[in-house]
Every structure is written in C-alpha cells, then in structure tokens.
C-alpha cells in the first residue's frame with residue numbers, strides 16, 4: 001500500500017463517454033458483464049472502519065494489465081462515496097452508475113497496453129444489511145453493545161466494500177490492510193505480516209495491520225473482520241495454523257469446531273492430493289451473518305450456531321450441523337477457491353461439490369453417524385422442489401446479481417450433491433476421486449466451466465475402459481426434474497421404464513435421462529445404464545425378488561408393479577439397507593402427494609414398520625404423519641392422533657425413555673424425535689407429563705442431568721402444550737441464553753405454542769429488535785408453519801412485509817414466505833397469489849414460483865384426502 005493520497009479529484013457529473021476510444025464504448029456495454037480489456041492482477045486494499053459512527057474510509061490501488069489501449073476503465077462499485085481516482089498517478093474523472101453498480105473512469109490520454117495502476121480513495125457505511133463491509137454487534141459481559149466490522153462478499157457485494165472487478169474470473173492477488181484502534185483484533189485472508197502505528201484518517205492514533213498476499217483468487221472470497229474479538233491458539237494441521245475467532249466469553253465452545261476442522265482439513269489434503277493452497281485458516285464466528293457460513297480463503301466466516309457448540313449440552317443434530325458446515329467450507333478451499341467457476345451459472349457445481357464433500361468428510365470423521373443415510377433426508381427436500389412444473393435445470397442461465405442470488409437453493413445444494421453422489425457410486429469412489437484430482441491439478445488458480453469437470457473425470461477413467469461421464473451428467477444437469485423408474489416383470493425378464501416424476505397433473509413427456517440403475521436380484525448386486533425409454537434385464541427366474549435403486553444413491557423414484565411389490569415382504573424389508581427402507585417410505589409419501597396412493601394406504605403401509613429403528617426412516621414417517629395431521633380436523637384428527645400414538649409409542653418404549661450408557665448418538669436422536677412426536681402428534685399425556693417434569697427440574701436446577709436430546713424434545717413439548725407463563729419464561733431464557741444452540745432452541749420454541757395470542761406475541765417479538773435480523777425471518781417462517789394458528793402468523797407477516805424487506809437479509813425473505821404453502825385451503829391459495837403478485841421477491845423469483853405451485857399441490861392434496869381419510873379413520 002503506497003502512502004496516503006495527495007491529489008483530490010472529484011467529478012461525478014462530467015460525462016466520460018466523450019473520452020472513450022475503441023475498443024470499448026460505454027453505451028454498448030453488457031449491463032452485467034465487465035469488458036475485458038483491463039485485467040486486475042494485484043489489489044492493495046486498505047480499510048479503516050469507524051466503529052462509533054458505522055462508516056469506513058478506504059483506498060484501493062489496483063495493479064492491472066491493459067490488453068487494448070483505452071480511455072475507459074470500467075469496474076464495479078456501489079453504495080460507496082468515491083473521493084478520488086488516479087490512473088498511473090494522474091487524476092482521472094469518473095462517474096458512478098448506481099443501476100449497473102459500476103464505476104467508470106475516463107482518461108484524456110489513452111492508456112497504453114501494459115501495466116497500469118488505478119488508485120481509488122473512497123468512503124462507505126458499515127451497513128446493517130449483512131452484506132459488503134457491514135456492522136455486527138454483540139453485548140459484552142457488562143451489557144455494553146460492541147461493534148464488529150466484518151464482510152460478506154458473495155455473490156456480488158465486494159463492490160460495496162471497495163471498487164473492484166467483481167466477477168469470479170477476474171482472479172487477482174489481494175494484499176490487504178486494516179486500520180484499527182490499538183487492541184482491536186483484525187484479520188483478513190492472509191496471515192498478519194506487519195503492524196505499524198499510524199495516524200488514522202481522523203487524526204487519531206491507530207494501528208495499521210498488514211496481511212500477506214493471497215493466492216490469486218476471486219473478489220467474492222475477500223474477507224475483513226475487525227473488532228473486540230478473541231482468537232484461540234492455532235492448531236497445527238500439517239503446517240497450516242487453524243484457529244477459531246469468536247466474541248469474548250465463548251472460548252469454552254470452540255473445542256468441537258477445532259477438532260472437526262483439523263481432522264477434515266487433513267482429510268481434504270489427503271483426498272485432493274494437493275496441499276492447502278494458502279497460508280492459514282481462521283474460522284470466525286460472527287454474531288450477525290446472513291448465510292450459514294462463507295468460504296473466504298483463509299478467513300471462513302460462520303453464524304455462531306454453526307461453529308461454536310458445547311459437545312456436552314448439544315444434540316446430535318446441532319453437532320452434526322457444525323461438522324457439516326465446517327467440512328463444507330473447508331472443502332471449498334480447493335473446490336471453489338483454488339479452482340473457481342467462470343461465472344455464476346456454475347455456482348451449482350461449486351455448492352453441489354462442497355455439499356457432497358461435507359457428507360463424505362463427516363462420514364469419515366464420525367462413521368457411527370451414518371451420514372450418507374442421513375443425507376437421504378436432504379435429498380428428499382430436493383425431490384420435493386424438483387417434482388414441480390416450476391422446477392429448473394440444475395445448470396441455469398444467470399445474468400444479473402438477482403439471478404445469482406436465486407441460485408442458492410435446494411436444487412443447487414441438495415440435488416447437485418445427490419447427482420455427484422450418484423456419479424461417484426456409478427464410477428466407484430477411487431475413480432471418481434482420481435477425476436477430481438486431475439480436475440483440480442489441471443485448473444489450479446484458474447476458472448472453469450462445468451463440463452471441464454466431466455472431461456477431467458472422463459480422462460481419468462479412460463485407461464480402464466472409459467465411461468460416458470459427460471453424456472450421463474449432461475442429461476441430469478440440463479434437464480429439469482427427475483425420472484420415475486417403473487419396474488415390472490415379464491416372465492423371467494425385468495422391464496425398466498423411465499418417465500418424468502411430477503406432482504404436475506400434465507407433466508412433460510419429452511425427457512430422457514442416462515440413469516445408472518443399481519439392482520439387487522435375489523440378493524446379488526448389478527448395474528445397468530438405462531438411457532432409453534425402456535430396457536429389459538434377464539432374471540434368474542420368474543420368481544426373482546428385485547430391488548431397484550439398491551443402495552439408494554440414485555436420484556430417481558421407483559414404482560414397482562403390484563406383483564413385484566408383493567414379493568418385497570417383511571423379510572425382504574428386514575434385509576434391506578436403511579437407505580433402501582428410507583426410499584420405500586419416502587417414495588410412498590410422495591405417491592400420496594402426487595395422487596397415486598391414498599393417504600389411508602400410506603398410513604397402513606407405515607404401520608408395518610414397527611420393528612424399524614433407523615433414524616432417517618422414522619424422520620420420514622414422522623414427517624408424513626405430521627403432514628397427514630394437516631389434512632383433517634375434528635374427530636378424525638383425534639382418531640389419527642390415536643393411530644400415531646399406537647404406532648410410535650411402542651417404538652419409544654422399545655428403545656427406552658432413558659439413554660443406555662453405550663448407545664449411539666443416532667439412537668439418542670431417535671429417542672428425542674419419537675418423544676416429541678408421541679407427545680405432540682400422538683397427544684400422549686404420559687409422555688407430555690414426563691417432558692414437562694424433566695423440563696421443570698432442569699429449570700429449577702441446571703445441574704440436574706438431562707440428556708440433551710431429551711431436554712431439546714422437552715422444550716418443544718412444553719411449548720406445544722404451554723401457556724402464557726411458559727411463553728414468558730421461554731422468552732426470558734432466550735434472552736439470557738449463553739450458548740448459540742440453547743438460544744435458538746428457546747427462540748424457535750416460541751413458534752410452537754398452540755394459542756393465537758401467544759403466537760402473535762412471538763411474531764411481535766420477532767420484529768421488536770430483540771431478535772437478530774439473521775434469525776427473525778425464521779421465527780416468522782416457523783410461526784406460519786404453526787399447525788393451528790399459522791394463518792394468524794401469515795397475516796402478521798403480510799402486515800409487516802415492508803419492515804421485513806427493509807430489515808432482514810435479502811436471501812431470507814423467500815425462506816420466511818416458504819411455509820405459506822402449508823396453509824392449504826383454496827382461499828389461502830388465492831390470497832397468497834394475490835399478495836405475491838403485488839409483492840414479488842425478485843432475488844428469489846424462481847423459488848417463489850415453486851412455493852406457490854407447491855401451495856396448489858397441497859391444496860389439491862387436502863381437497864382429495866380430507867373426506868376420504870376422515871372416513872377411513874372414523875371406521
């Protein structure tokens with residue numbers, strides 16, 4: 001960073017177009033892509049946050065290379081007050097275009113081909129919208145509010161922190177400096193290399209903290225964090241120092257995150273066969289964060305609840321989330337950071353791959369968690385959206401920043417991750433890994449298109465016969481939706497057919513996928529590639545028992561002919577893997593939603609799972625039962641409650657109400673799931689009383705030992721059956737909670753109360769300022785999902801829509817609206833459509849379409865089932 005700027009030149013009004021020469025004409029520029037005649041090579045960025053008035057001063061010197069002589073330099077900047085611009089030391093006129101978020105710099109004398117230095121001085125605001133360079137706050141031990149300046153650049157918000165070439169293929173080296181008061185922790189992507197006392201921009205005495213140059217990387221991966229924070233001692237992971245940075249007073253919550261971080265970092269080094277590409281890693285827990293976490297090179301930022309956890313008081317789900325997210329972000333250091341998509345249409349592969357790798361790494365970290373079976377629950381979420389007519393292909397055109405924001409959805413993460421798992425299982429893990437290694441080695445520090453990965457994998461497996469990787473994957477990523485594979489037996493031949501699975505009554509018929517179909521025939525595994533409408537497979541006998549999608553890794557659903565299904569009896573089910581059994585119950589529920597199976601038949605079918613003790617299978621069944629409970633009212637609902645209780649209570653009794661000393665984490669989690677479901681969906685008064693008493697004893701004496709899964713279930717049960725006193729108490733507990741998981745438990749419990757006034761109070765609380773804007777949208781979403789009073793919550797959200805849009809992170813708005821689809825009356829359907837016609841969510845337009853279509857599917861489901869399920873239950 002050169003010394004402070006001397007020249008001051010300010011010229012917003014002077015048109016620069018007159019100074020433009022070929023090859024770039026401002027009027028003909030693509031509004032979303034910068035011209036490529038000037039390429040940034042090295043940024044020297046200095047930011048000086050002012051914590052008292054939430055502003056910052058900044059300066060960036062961009063060493064760039066001019067490829068064609070020009071009088072115009074175009075880069076990105078928005079919500080910045082640009083003070084001066086110099087090009088090679090000469091003041092240059094400039095103008096900002098708010099609409100395209102650009103800074104135009106014009107010069108009188110043409111800049112020649114070769115190196116150029118662009119020096120920009122600017123000011124900005126540390127905003128409260130959790131994007132760009134923003135303000136996060138927490139209260140210290142004495143109740144005083146403290147401010148942290150931190151950043152979130154993805155996807156297109158680096159331009160809010162400093163003027164830059166803000167597109168992922170403009171990779172450059174970043175040399176950063178933060179100017180902060182003495183005693184303030186300051187970190188960025190590279191390790192700290194120097195500290196100098198200097199005079200701040202306001203004449204005060206400051207410290208300038210300098211950081212080492214980064215590897216060449218994209219602007220969306222730049223990070224700055226400065227504030228009253230603490231860092232752990234570094235853990236050495238094969239020469240890479242790994243730390244956790246957090247607000248003071250939370251050092252007792254770092255051990256788990258450091259352990260999983262160190263182990264999975266080493267696992268990735270081994271898997272990729274490439275050393276960690278930069279110098280250090282800080283994992284930073286921020287009090288305010290819009291996404292879950294962000295893979296900034298060497299400076300990974302997280303929501304507190306996804307990094308800081310107490311292993312002794314947390315549930316399996318809470319620990320697994322931390323392990324997942326830590327592994328996910330570390331996976332990105334290579335896949336995403338070292339090798340990066342050329343443009344945002346490729347974001348799906350970036351996120352899909354990190355999702356795939358997070359599961360693989362956590363599976364290696366804790367094999368007893370059976371992470372791949374757990375992943376099937378997430379895959380179902382992708383199936384749900386992908387069953388709609390309004391779904392999209394995984395790879396999708398992205399033009400504007402709003403298009404880009406809309407890509408961070410279940411199709412990108414969960415469907416994309418599932419497709420990679422399917423490919424890995426098709427090729428075999430070693431061949432798949434060899435392909436990944438070749439891809440990363442070939443494109444290190446560069447940018448790629450999706451097809452580069454398929455080509456690298458194809459090349460890596462070419463020596464042993466080769467595989468049609470690109471043809472296979474192209475059929476999955478360029479076509480929306482997914483197939484239904486129908487299996488029937490014709491004499492001693494198995495007939496497989498593919499068609500589109502859809503909730504749509506008039507689905508598309510013109511799609512064909514290249515489907516790797518794993519078969520288990522009389523207990524023996526085989527693989528066929530179904531790439532036409534139908535295919536036949538010889539069977540050993542006409543009586544053979546066939547399981548299609550054996551292993552459960554294919555991204556498709558299976559429908560068996562009645563004759564084949566009748567051979568899959570209890571004995572066969574008992575011999576299936578948990579993932580296979582999960583597939584059976586999940587396929588059955590989706591057949592109900594699609595109108596191909598009666599809800600009553602589903603209820604009878606899951607009734608045969610009494611011997612089941614696998615967590616994901618029960619997660620699916622409990623979810624299905626909860627959905628059934630939404631379809632009916634009155635006496636039938638009471639009858640359903642009895643059925644639920646008689647199904648679930650014996651399973652709970654079988655695994656026991658108290659944990660055994662040597663049981664797995666998954667059994668503990670299953671107990672919590674069943675306890676909450678038996679008490680709420682099953683209305684079991686004994687279990688309710690047990691949960692209330694456990695809860696009361698724990699509140700009286702926090703040292704009273706309660707297993708976290710039971711405590712967490714009890715919090716839900718107490719809320720679902722609670723009164724005004726319970727509500728008030730839980731609010732107080734939320735405000736006083738000192739660890740992020742407990743805090744969220746109390747907060748979300750407020751949405752479970754079965755009382756209109758209390759739920760309304762919860763909604764008021766969400767917008768009162770007592771709940772951080774990162775959490776408030778989710779409190780409102782859960783309130784809309786409340787079984788009996790969701791409509792009241794939705795009306796509240798409607799009334800506070802402007803407040804939400806103005807105050808909540810933009811990526812959270814559509815998530816807040818999502819549960820509207822559960823309000824399944826025709827009247828509510830019309831209401832929601834009318835409302836969103838007037839209040840679109842442009843950054844999530846596609847997701848909103850999907851929510852509204854799913855809403856219609858739910859309304860049709862209720863119309864179809866309400867009467868006949870009620871009749872079935874009252875028989």
Ligand SMILES: [Zn+2]
Pocket residue numbers: 295328332350351354
């Ligand atoms: Zn990611």
